[in-house]
Amino acid sequence: MESTAYHPLFQVTQDEMENVRQSYNLDVKKINENLDILEEWFKKQDHLIEALPYIKRDMLERFHILGRGSIENTKSVIDKVLTIRGMLSEIFTYNIKTIFDEFDTFLDNMIVTSLPKINPKDCTRVFLIGLRNADFEDINMVDIAKIFCFIISTRMQYDYVFSQHLIFDFNHVKASIITKLNPMVLRKIEVIFLDSYTTRVKGLHFINAPPFIHKVVAIFNLVLKEKIAKRIHIHDTYDDLYQHISKEILPKEYGGDEMSCEDLSKLMKDFIKSDAGRRTIEDSSKIVANESRRSSIKFNEEYMGMPGSFKKLNVD
Numbered sequence: 495m496e497s498t499a500y501h502p503l504f505q506v507t508q509d510e511m512e513n514v515r516q517s518y519n520l521d522v523k524k525i526n527e528n529l530d531i532l533e534e535w536f537k538k539q540d541h542l543i544e545a546l547p548y549i550k551r552d553m554l555e556r557f558h559i560l561g562r563g564s565i566e567n568t569k570s571v572i573d574k575v576l577t578i579r580g581m582l583s584e585i586f587t588y589n590i591k592t593i594f595d596e597f598d599t600f601l602d603n604m605i606v607t608s609l610p611k612i613n614p615k616d617c618t619r620v621f622l623i624g625l626r627n628a629d630f631e632d633i634n635m636v637d638i639a640k641i642f643c644f645i646i647s648t649r650m651q652y653d654y655v656f657s658q659h660l661i662f663d664f665n666h667v668k669a670s671i672i673t674k675l676n677p678m679v680l681r682k683i684e685v686i687f688l689d690s691y692t693t694r695v696k697g698l699h700f701i702n703a704p705p706f707i708h709k710v711v712a713i714f715n716l717v718l719k720e721k722i723a724k725r726i727h728i729h730d731t732y733d734d735l736y737q738h739i740s741k742e743i744l745p746k747e748y749g750g751d752e753m754s755c756e757d758l759s760k761l762m763k764d765f766i767k768s769d770a771g772r773r774t775i776e777d778s779s780k781i782v783a784n785e786s787r788r789s790s791i792k793f794n795e796e797y798m799g800m801p802g803s804f805k806k807l808n809v810d
Contacts, residue, residue, distance in 0.1 A: 498654050500652070503765070504652040506612065506655065514559060518562055518564075528568075532572075540787040550651075556650045574692075579690075584636070588779070596637070597766050601763050604624065605625075605663070606645070606762075607761075608649070610752060613740055615740050619655050620744075623638075624665060624667075625665065630666075633671060646687070647781075651774070658695060658696065659697045659699060660695065661701060663702055675713045684719070698725055698727065699735060701735055703728050
């Protein structure tokens with residue numbers, strides 16, 4: 495792939511793409527050679543072969559980037575991602591008859607999005623999560639997980655940078671949110687984001703923090719791995735935030751130079767309703783491993799020892 499496909503919420507310049515490739519000693523020729531090898535490997539994996547038609551070559555290239563340019567690492571990432579997606583089907587499977595209205599309502603009241611431009615301070619992608627409506631209290635962790643996983647699936651088609659910062663805006667958030675922070679769902683999101691897709695979190699940034707923020711942090715500390723929990727930053731001012739994330743890529747509401755949160759939500763809503771967004775939703779439940787065709791011995795060795803034994807977990 496000479497250049498990456500354009501998405502307004504995952505903008506990547508040619509120079510940024512080339513910098514990623516160079517960091518893994520890759521060029522277009524080497525990438526194509528490696529993707530040919532990976533496609534042939536894929537065809538020989540009984541438990542993965544059914545997913546191959548839904549993993550286009552550009553998505554396979556993203557897996558190769560997640561695998562740090564190593565063929566063997568990429569195989570491991572693909573196997574783990576498709577396995578976890580199958581284990582957590584309640585998050586990756588959407589009701590096509592209702593999901594568009596559900597996402598529409600959700601995005602009218604919350605902001606869950608990537609920021610369009612790469613953070614120039616450290617070449618990372620930035621995600622923003624927060625409330626847009628102070629009266630919205632129907633916050634469901636599974637719904638948040640579903641839209642976040644839709645964003646991850648979209649990212650695998652358009653993004654090229656897989657290190658990130660996450661901004662949690664607590665403006666409008668009431669203390670009752672604490673009762674809705676389901677640790678099990680948070681742990682599942684962490685497994686998807688970090689353990690399977692192997693993305694790197696450079697920082698978790700809490701802004702407009704309320705008095706009860708220490709209770710929220712305690713829940714995050716309970717769920718997150720220690721090295722990630724240590725990257726939580728509580729910012730008293732936006733100037734503190736600018737030390738980590740460049741002001742120029744932030745929305746106007748945060749003193750930035752980019753489009754507003756309302757415009758970002760509209761971009762997300764428009765994409766969800768587009769042909770490409772619909773395909774992402776429809777294909778989501780198909781990009782999974784078929785465990786009935788995998789060796790049970792291999793499965794037990796590689797996955798049943800993972801924290802939580804996800805086959806046994808249910809979301810309330």
